[in-house]
Amino acid sequence: MLVTTTPSVEGARIAAYQGVVSGEAVLGANFVRDWFASIRDIIGGRSGSYEKVLRGARDEALREMREEAQRLGANAVVGVHVSYGALGASDSMMMVTATGTAVTLG
Secondary structure, rough: OOOOOOOOOOOEEEEEEEEEEEEEEEEOOOHHHHHHHHHHHHOOOOOOOHHHHHHHHHHHHHHHHHHHHHHOOOEEEEEEEEEEEHHHHHHHEEEEEEEEEEEEEE
């Protein structure tokens, strides 16, 4: 299934719009990862553990979005947008959402 951030697919015609589809992934951060990230925050640099978790969450959200599009009979998702956020009383949960328009290319 084709997934793209563009509103159309060059060289292809959108034959039908199936509807808006989305996928979500919410993950809890853990104490050890938070502790290492706080050290990185002080000394600088990238937090590889958080990056790995966010990549996994993004992949999961995109997978759920594609599955929903397939259930609607689509063969592509256009206009995809991925967003990230924090949830919970102390922002201890990470959320990734992927949203797009399921279409049938003809």
